[in-house]
Amino acid sequence: MTSGPWKMESQRTYFGKALIELGRRNPDVVVVGADTTESIKTIDFGKAFPDRLFQLGIAEPNMISVAAGLAAAGKIAFAATYSVFGSGHTYNVIRQNVAYTNLNVKIFCSHAGLTVGPDGATHQINEDIALMRGIPRMTVLVPADGPETAKCVDAAAAMKGPVYCRFSRTNVPTVTSTEDDFAIGRARVVRDGSDVTLIGCGLMVARCLEAADRLDRDGVEARVINLSTVKPLDVATIDRAARETGGIVTAEEHTIVHGIGSAIATAIAANHPVPMGFVGVQDVFGESGEAEELLRKYGLTAEKIVDAARDVMKRRGRTR
Amino acid sequence: MVDVSEELIRGLKKKAVTLRKHIIRMTHNAQSGHPGGSMSACDIVTALYFQVLRVDPKKPQWPDRDRFVLSKGHACPVWYAALAERGFFPVDELMTFRKINSRLQGHPELGTTPGVENAAGAEGQGLSFSVGLSLAARMDHKAWRVYCILGDGEQDVGQTWEAAMAASKYGLDNLTAFIDRNGIQQEGRTEDIMPLEPLAEKWEAFNWHVLTIDGHDFRQILAAIDEAHRTKGRPTAVIARTVKGKGVSFMENKIKYHGAATSDDELKLALAELDAQEAAV
Numbered sequence: 199m200t201s202g203p204w205k206m207e208s209q210r211t212y213f214g215k216a217l218i219e220l221g222r223r224n225p226d227v228v229v230v231g232a233d234t235t236e237s238i239k240t241i242d243f244g245k246a247f248p249d250r251l252f253q254l255g256i257a258e259p260n261m262i263s264v265a266a267g268l269a270a271a272g273k274i275a276f277a278a279t280y281s282v283f284g285s286g287h288t289y290n291v292i293r294q295n296v297a298y299t300n301l302n303v304k305i306f307c308s309h310a311g312l313t314v315g316p317d318g319a320t321h322q323i324n325e326d327i328a329l330m331r332g333i334p335r336m337t338v339l340v341p342a343d344g345p346e347t348a349k350c351v352d353a354a355a356a357m358k359g360p361v362y363c364r365f366s367r368t369n370v371p372t373v374t375s376t377e378d379d380f381a382i383g384r385a386r387v388v389r390d391g392s393d394v395t396l397i398g399c400g401l402m403v404a405r406c407l408e409a410a411d412r413l414d415r416d417g418v419e420a421r422v423i424n425l426s427t428v429k430p431l432d433v434a435t436i437d438r439a440a441r442e443t444g445g446i447v448t449a450e451e452h453t454i455v456h457g458i459g460s461a462i463a464t465a466i467a468a469n470h471p472v473p474m475g476f477v478g479v480q481d482v483f484g485e486s487g488e489a490e491e492l493l494r495k496y497g498l499t500a501e502k503i504v505d506a507a508r509d510v511m512k513r514r515g516r517t518r
Numbered sequence: 519m520v521d522v523s524e525e526l527i528r529g530l531k532k533k534a535v536t537l538r539k540h541i542i543r544m545t546h547n548a549q550s551g552h553p554g555g556s557m558s559a560c561d562i563v564t565a566l567y568f569q570v571l572r573v574d575p576k577k578p579q580w581p582d583r584d585r586f587v588l589s590k591g592h593a594c595p596v597w598y599a600a601l602a603e604r605g606f607f608p609v610d611e612l613m614t615f616r617k618i619n620s621r622l623q624g625h626p627e628l629g630t631t632p633g634v635e636n637a638a639g640a641e642g643q644g645l646s647f648s649v650g651l652s653l654a655a656r657m658d659h660k661a662w663r664v665y666c667i668l669g670d671g672e673q674d675v676g677q678t679w680e681a682a683m684a685a686s687k688y689g690l691d692n693l694t695a696f697i698d699r700n701g702i703q704q705e706g707r708t709e710d711i712m713p714l715e716p717l718a719e720k721w722e723a724f725n726w727h728v729l730t731i732d733g734h735d736f737r738q739i740l741a742a743i744d745e746a747h748r749t750k751g752r753p754t755a756v757i758a759r760t761v762k763g764k765g766v767s768f769m770e771n772k773i774k775y776h777g778a779a780t781s782d783d784e785l786k787l788a789l790a791e792l793d794a795q796e797a798a799v
Contacts, residue, residue, distance in 0.1 A: 228657070249657060252688075260646040260680035267650020270628070270635070271658075272581070275650070290640050291677070295647060298637045299628040 199389045199422070201408040204371035210308050212344035213365070214239025216351035217276060218246050227355060228268055230254055232261045232279045238308050240278050258283045262291045262303070269301035274355050280309035281364050285326035296360045297333045303361075304354040310364035311451035312479065312496055313401065313489035322484040322492075328456030330362040331429045337382060338429040339363040340399040340450075340458075343372045346426055349380040357382060364400070366451075368489040371404040374424070385432035387439075391419035394507045395439040395446045399425045399458050402449040402477070402498065409449075409503035420507060428458055433465045440470045445510035447475040449503050451493070454478040473513040475506030520744045522737055526569070528799055530736045533603065534564040535796045538765045540599035540612050542788045545779040548616035551624065554775035556596040558700040558733070558760035559667055565739040566665055567600040575605035578632045584662050585651050587636045589644020590669030590698065591625040592777070597634065598622050606633035642675025644668060645695060649684050652693040652753075663747075667696045671703030674712045679724065685753040686725035693753040694746040695726075698733065700762035704776050721755040733758025766791055 221227045221243055228250045235241040235253060244251030254261045258279060265275035277284065284307040285292070296303045307326070314321045331338045339354070339361060341347040347365050354361040373388070380386075388403070389410050398406035403424045410420040421443055423435065440446060446466065448459035459476040466472060479496055493499060537560050545551035567573075571584045588597050595615065602609045607621070614620035621631050625639030636647050648666040655662050672678050685693055699717070701708050708714050721728045727749045731738040739758070746754035762776065763769030766788040769780075780788055 228654075252653060252684075254680075254684050257677075257680035257684070259643070259677040260649070260684055263643045263646030263677070263681070264650040264653070264684060267647040267652075268654050269650070270647070271585075271651050271654030273654055273657075291643055294637050294640045295643050301628075 199407060201404065201411045202371065204373060204404060206369040207344040207372045208369050209341065209344050209347040209365040210239045212348040213306060213308070213351060214242050216348035217243045220351055220355055221247050221250065224274065224355065226273050227276065228252070228273045229276045229278060230261045230265045232256060232258050232283065234279045238278050258288045259291045262288045262305070263295045265303045266295040266299060266301050269303050270299070274302045274304065276304045276306055278306045280321065281307035281326045282309065282321050282323040285329050285362065286323055289329055293333055297335045300335050300359050302358065305362045306351070307364050309367040311366065311400070312484045312492040312498070313366050313368040313451065315368065315489045315492065316486045318486040319483040324453045324479045324484065326364055327428055327450070327452050327458065331461060332456065335359055336429065337361045337427070339382065339426060340428055341365055341426050342400060342403040342424050343370050343374055345372060345376045346374050346380060353380065353382045366401055370401040373404050373407060380426070383427050383430045383432060385427065385435040386424045387421060387435065388424050389420070389422035391421035392443055393419045394511055395421040395423060395443045396449065396503055396507065397423040397425050397436070397446060397458065397462060398449040399428065400451050402451055405498070405500045406449055406503055408500035409507065412500060412504050413507060418507070425458055428461060431461055431465055433469070436462055436465055437469045440466050440472045445473045445514050447477060447503055447506040447510055449477040449498070451498055452478055453481055455481055473510045475510045477502050477506050520741050522740055527736050530564055530568055531799045532796060533568050534561050535765070535792050535799065536603060537564055537596060537599040539789060539792050540602070541595040542766065542780060542785065542792070544595050544599070544612050544615040546785045547613050549779050550616055551595055551779060552592040552777050553595065553779065554702065554762040554769065554772070555590060555593040555669060555698065555700065557764045557766070557769070558762045559593050559698045560596050560764065561734045561736060562667060562696050562698070562739055562758055563596045563600050565736055565743070567604050569740065570743055571665070572662070573633070575633070578606060582660060582662050585635050585664045587644045587648045587651070587664065587666040588626060588638055589666055590641065590672055591638025593669070594626045597626065598631070601631070601633040641669070641672045642677040645678055645681035646684070648693055648695070649681050649690065652685070652690040653688060655692055656690070664693045665696070666693070667698055669703070670697055670699045670701065670708050670714060673697065673714050673717065682721065682724040682726065689751045690753045691750050694743065694756065695753065696756045696758050698760050699757050700760045702762045702771070702773055702776060706773055718757055721757070725752065726755040727752045728755045728757065730757045730759065733760035734764060765795065
């Protein structure tokens, strides 16, 4: 797969539509919200199924526990709001009421990462993957784009147990297609190559593909992996990439502390250690600005991925 | 008042003494746990499990069962004792409480202990969980009801009040919350740590139907539950005035026994007192 030109689309729109379709197929699907239902597009689920959307106000801990109670009585409860509230503010409630109980609560959060934009650092959570992947029994999903977000909805509902899925406020490049197969726990190789591997999640998958195009111009064949499931990690695909390409760069719109880079480094170190590079937020808070400006300022660009790939290859003693 | 027979009350009193003996033995055997708040809630739990709740120990997952949620998870000794006496698991198993490889965790775990309906320990989440259960029962037009016991220390937790608002928003008349008002939390008197009064007025302001009772009087407990059943369009909060450590004189109203087990000597004294109560019933 080469980079662009891609359609820019809203993950929230795909999320909202997928939820309604799921709701039509499965009467046990219910949704809880916390005064963000219009923004996160669950309000349309409420219009389609008025008695299955529960608006609980600015009270996210209560929202999560209510979802858990609904799930304990047999419902598949989707709790949806902004990531900073749905993961950070509710951490211990998720831990005790959702994960420890192993209930069918599916936490779908938009507004993850820097690209929340002008609202600034209070709303730009770059730590949610770290928080959620540390909790036993939690499945953590980071869809690359709109179509994959829709697939996450269906896959999350189909599996037993808790799920956390994070996506963006900003429109993102549609790099996958509705026809692509998708499974929780499987990383997808979206471009083949044998010189180095670029592993991205969320909107950084597109940037990995752009980086691969640039490397290709210099004769470097980069493999690109879309890591839409952070947990459980597809260790086999990552291990194969390490063995076959000898170097890995990770790219995430998230702090490099306990993000996908850390997860992959742990897996690689235990199996087949190779040089790695980590593109992500460098343990700092964000700030106000437009999404694209922030990605540039905080180093979440194709250029940085290219630089990291070259550095990895140099450390390994290869230039191509 | 509901019409209850002397015999019924006598039976409940006797059962409550049995549960209190289990609580004392379990926490003594573990040399940890929370006897004080287990004993204050003991009569409410007894009334629920031995008179009110429609549950089937043979089928703990029976979909139409009433749900009991213990929000104050540290009081699980009383829950385990009631479940064992009700036949959900062998009474002998109570002595594994807090031990390695036990089904009886230090705080309740969902899915492990037969009859346990929620995980609790971090305070203030149980009422919200109960709201979710109550909403599901209503959605499915089911007659089963939800009973939740909260500690008064849990009234400090913001989430308790988030749940209180949600329950009244949805008019959850299938939900009854008991507030075990023993007046003591881990570090002292509730009114010193974080004043709660006027507590009944708070719940009323949150648009709940509120009753204040003596939480050790079975007639009052059963009457309150009956009134909750008859109350339409609003959830009911029962503020149950209780005594921490109730049933063992040297433990009553003592902050220490919130989270401390009895010594070997105290165990003998406590059991002797409870034996005497049993004989007197």
